[in-house]
Amino acid sequence: MHPYRTHTCGELRPAHAGREVRLSGWAHRKRDHGNLVFLDLRDHYGLTQCVIDTASPLFAEVEKVSPESVVTVTGTVVARSAETVNATLATGQVELQISAFNIESAADMLPMQVAGDAEYSEDLRLRYRFLDLRRDRLHANIVLRNQVIASIRRRMIEQGFMEFQTPILTASSPEGARDYLVPSRIHPGKFYALPQAPQQFKQLLMISGFDRYFQIAPCFRDEDARADRSPGEFYQLDLEMSYVTQDDVFAAVEPVLHGVFVEFAKGAPVTPTPFPRIPLAESMLRYGSDKPDLRNPILISDVTEAFRGSNFGLFARVVEKGAVVRAIPAPKAATRPRSFYDKLNDWAKAEGMGGLGYAVFADNEVRGPIAKNLEPARLEAIRTASGVAAGDAVFFVCAPKAEAAKFAGAVRTRLGQELELIEANVFKFCWVTDFPMYERDPDTGKIEFSHNPFSMPQGGLEALTSKDPPDILAFQYDIVCNGVELSSGAIRNHRPDIMYKAFEIAGYSAADVEARFGGMLSAFKFGAPPHGGSAPGIDRIVMLLAGEPNIREVVAFPMNQQAEDLLMGAPAPVDPARLRDVHIRVEMPKAKEPRGS
């Protein structure tokens, strides 16, 4: 007999009755009846009830085994009597009569219980991640992650994509997030950087003639964490294709994401392909966000003209100075008490808005402080624009365009939640397209790349030379699901002449471009196919499919918000000799104690 197991803890069925078997696993839970003990043995595959009574000399040993000890149990499979079958357990029709018992590894008193669904602080869970990973929820999430990645890989290969590995130690990229730096021992004062994404490598692979690239790629960015953003590192389904238009990329990505979501959504509806395409400008107007949550039925509209020159002086004056007014409908909110509106007003102030005006479209009248100051024609214009019916209310945001869009989006989200309008258990996808190539820094007035500097401007060189930079759009797109940005991508700029011009507009000389992207640029000068791609975030996909609100729930060993690994103790000070090896001298910030480890 195998020293550890003949079967797994999820395997035994009535057909095994009478067989002598051996199981190994963790002592999940014990029910001690004094002269009879039930021991639930757990492994990756399931749970099996083992039983022993005082007739056995092993009884005392089994009775005192501590939870989460690893044990090997040998015995006879016994069919349970009808009254004692546990229908909630896959192995619940049988149990194991213990005839031999060996403790492989005894467990101390636990800082957190594995059995049961008690909640623990994230601090504790990260410190004892190996215990947390044994628990149902996290264990299932990591299994799901594995299945999602396997499915993605299969779907990509079926579509003719080749999987690559690209360097982890690479060069710092001048645009984008802060890099993680790795000092060079051989080259004093020089550093490698961990890749923020394999962006340049995948483009080089296209130029190298491989046609269709993908990678489940680790990406490293030294930026602060969020609930949906891992500190330090995360994974992307990075992909790139040659000789493609934007539509070709969409047509390649959609079936993969749609297929994976249908496969793992447990019956929840998934937007059919092709996914809706929403230009960024429309997204900002109608949804108040560059990542619209289409589960929320509320649509924002512009009602600036209804307030221009009106008796509602507060808005009229600001509109004269160039502000816009956005209307956010609140379906069936007319019967809500005054407190509903006051509460939202207080919330708006706390969010940094001046307040939140509103009008209530009741059956025969329009009520509210703003409505009193507007003529019927103006109210009718608002009603038409916002599409409200009798019984609805409308909220108003008045501010400079960008700010108004953002606040209106926050109001839309808040109303969707308050009025319980957000559709549950559904995955709603869309593409957000036509991102601008540049934006003007509001403080300095300087023109900067708004997203990826390697994107192809719509209209090519001609657009760059003839248009006002903020008006130039790029073949740049995001994919959004339920208000979560899953990926961004672009058709790349493969033309050196266009690239020099694009960088020139953002204030980089030809020499700058050559110094920073010399490798890429030389590649473009020796025959580069038109190409483009995208990079959906793996962690976010799994997070959505697992129904988790936090990305750390789908990562086996995440760092905490301070980018520390509490289990391994990273980051940590290193021996001075090792610092000398890499020519580093540490200068501590003043008046701040270093974080201990």
Next chain:
RNA sequence: GGGGGUGUAGCUCAGUCCGGUUAGAGCGCCGGCCUGUCACGCCGGAGGCCGCGGGUUCGAGUCCCGUCACUCCCGCCA
């Protein structure tokens, strides 16, 4: 870098608003009883720098100041 929330037993939390006897509960742990449970049940017990430091007060878990940790958000994330 900034703002909000949290910090009390191994763990999850109550008590803090409005200062006053020996700081409680559930789970876990230890001991006892229990032969059909599956979140087993019953009885008993141990376990506390009330995050840390300072202050106010006759008296601080509770009020004030500072600080640290965790978390959520803003900045940041081409």
